[in-house]
Amino acid sequence: MKVGLFIPCYIDQFYPKVGIATLQLLEKLGVDVDYPQNQTCCGQPMANSGYEHLTKGTNELFINNFSGYDYIVSPSGSCALHIKDHLHSDKQHAAGETIRKRIYELTEFLTDVLHVKELKANFPYRVGLHQSCHGQRGLKISQMTELTAEPFSKPGTLLSMVNGIQMVNLSRNDECCGFGGTFCVTEEAVSVKMGKDRVADHIQHDAEYITAADMSCLMHMEGILKRGKSPVKVIHIAEILNAE
Structure with a gap:
């Protein structure tokens, strides 16, 4: 199995520790990982803003960088979903x-491909899990609570394997944080109010950390936490699963 590691641009620029933790975690699990050096943005911000026609260059570059791998893995549900649903090329269609x-x-990937059943990770803190919208409703890595169906959460299952962790029960398990990519720019006030509500749920249940599979959502909530001078911190799930 040869895996190409796709690190989104905002993680590369602002949260490089998340990319490093992802690489280390995959290697601990015996995966042969390669990082294409020429990778850049996947084009999602342009597409979300209505400029999909400007993503041709990023599409071609992504295909050039990641062709030939058995799997491509990314610590971002939104970027992974964008590629899964929207990557296209007239020149390299197949x-x-x-x-x-x-x-x-x-x-x-850890759940469905590697079938991970145990992890040698330690994280002795109270943690609230934010179920990001792209992962939950797009990739379906967790069940939506409005459905009368058996609940599940792939991130939650993996976190349950971590020694010492205490997962807190939230009042609204799958509420949006309000980030939404360019939504937080075009609808700033609504985005901030949604973020404050999401953060308040974690604070009210005494979480010490908020985690998620999307660093973009965590970045949004981190800004709200810092402005509110809250001691609660954010941490990507890869960092917890890789914690020793």
Whole structure:
């Protein structure tokens, strides 16, 4: 198994420790990981803003960088979903279609491909899990609570394998944090109110950390926490699963 590691641009620029933790975690689990050096943004911000026609260059570059791997893994549900649903190329149609079938968000890769049953990780803190919308409703890595169906959470299952962790029960398990990519720019006030509500749920249940499979959501909530001078911290799930 040869895996291409896709690290989204905002993680590369602002949270490089998340990319490092993802790499280390995969290698601990025996995965042969490669990091294409020329990778850049996947084009999601442009597409979300209505400028999908400007993503042709990023699409071609992504295909050039990640063709030939058995799997592509990313610590971002939103970026993984964008590639899975929207990557296309007139020049390299077949290659693009293949990549769309081979890309996985980190927790779904660990659960569905590697079938991880135990982890040697330690994280003795109270943690609230934020179920990011792209992962939950797009990639379906956790069940939506409005459905009358058996609940499940791939991130939650992996976190339950971590020694010492105490998962807190939230009042609204799958409420949106309000980030939404460019939504937080075009609808700033609504985004902030949603973020404050999401953060308050974790604080009210005495969480010491908020975790998620999307660093973009955590970045949004981190800003709200810092402005409120809250001691609660954010941490990507890869960092917890890789903690020793």
